[in-house]
Amino acid sequence: MAGQMRGKVTVDVKECKGCGLCVESCPPKCLELMPELNPYGAHPARYTGQDCTACGICFYCCPEPGAITVYRIKAKGKAFAAVQGGEHAAAL
């Protein structure tokens, strides 16, 4: 699992209430709570940037309808190589 990146997660910081269920639930432990607070006084979750397998568990554990969006890599090849090269960081 480690090192084999298959997806990524984005978290809407305005919707996240910082309950931490996604962090607890994530099988590869690739989510964490941000040290910063959002305007509602919560530490929103964020993707650490590696190890996401796009399993979607965090999405189903999250009580907010749209706080978490899970992506997976569509096609291996050039795009996949680009992601491996670290370009995904820009999208975050």
Add this chain to the structure above:
Amino acid sequence: MEVESVIGVDGLEAKSEVTAEAQSKASLEVSKDGYEPIHSKSPVFFDLYQRKSELKHQTHYCPGCGHGVVHKLIAEALQELGLQDSTIFVSPVGCSVFAYYYFDVGNVQVAHGRAPASATAIKRSCPEKIVISYQGDGDLAAIGTAEIVHAANRGEKITVFFVNNGIYGMTGGQMAPTTLVGQKSTTSPWGRRPANEGFPLHMAELLATLEAPAYIERVALSDNKNIMKARRVIRKALEIQRDDAGFSFVEILSPCPTIWGKNPVEARRWVLEKMTPTFPLNVFRDRRPEVPTGDEPLQRTVGDVLEITPKTHLHNVSTTKRAYHFKNVTIKVAGFGGQGVLLLGQLLIEMGMREGLEVSWLPSYGPEMRSGSAHCHVCLSRERIGSPLVSRPDVLVAMNEFSLRKFASEVATGGLILYNGASVPADFSAPGAQVVGIPAAEIADKLGSTKAANIVMMGALLEETECLAPGTALSVLEDKVKKPDLLEIDRRALFAGRLFIDDNAHIGAVSQSDGFA
């Protein structure tokens, strides 16, 4: 965790815009960075919620609340099954009272505990719709116990999602019927003691003793595996309704971190460790109920049941020389109990039925019946009747002075008041209405029975308003009155009432805009 910095609102706006931009970019430009979104906000939810401006982005639920997860699973199932546009969501009273903020489906919010009753009405009116009753444990298992038991027992083809967190969450943590033994709440501060407060109520097991339900299962939002199981079960319950297979019920054990005084992760674990031993996760029912089908047609009119054939030809055959020139008449009949007030109303509607009119009769007994007045509301209409309640009657038949004074002010402008008395009391006036005094009791007494006073009034009513044909009145009386001597009195009373109007009062009738005098 050490707080390194706090993002200001402005900073967050900027950041979230970047996030949103990145998201839309990512979804639009799949080929460029190679990502496609596989789990995102369901279109069954509104984009922005109609809450206060700064809260439009998020639900009102506490962090870690189970409602959000259940909402999400229902939304996903509706989307996948293609049912969004045919779903009516019945929101309860409880924390999920605002479900209509979130679900972009048909929404109804109903009284506490009554969601299954309202859902029954909606489903029976719109059988092609998917009707979801979403309830908490205070709503379903306490105040709404009767409604859910009877809806399940009737096998209503609705889906009930029962979110059980063992406590009254919205009102601040009072003991619910589902509170665990020993669990502390504001109303069981020493923990629930079965000797005093009874045992937790097992709704799924209770409903599974009934014949009619098609599907009953209990799931828990306790860990990843059980949440994914809940997803399948919720979808299955909706599929059962889609396939018209019967009543489906899903009990969802759900965390309430705020009231339980636990953090969201602990609360979720508590569901598994403490709740599931009391509320075991199981499929309690999964079969299509065998409902014997009767030969009787489902929809019958009152006329069918009473074996009254509407004589529609009466519209064309004028039994009097007068034409039927009204759209609808509303009548209020009032008087002492025993004066035949309710019977007069019943006779009128039966006549209406025989003439093919839409009719309604609403008796209003009240404790007044014991020593005071009774009254009933009658509607006769050529169109469908919206409400049987008559607040502005066209005609008031007042069988005593008390009723005259009490109800005269309600009569519509240009209306008619028929009063049982030779003369109207001197200090009485009813502006805008025509008042006719008829000594009905005296007339009836002369004919042989004061009990026929109501028939005298009916004769006067028919003659003055011409709303129904006197011939119909006679045929109804012939069917209803069994004793020949009484029938003769009634027949003469009817005639006497008509004659009295013809002789004394048929002058200066107030015309109404619809031609009804």
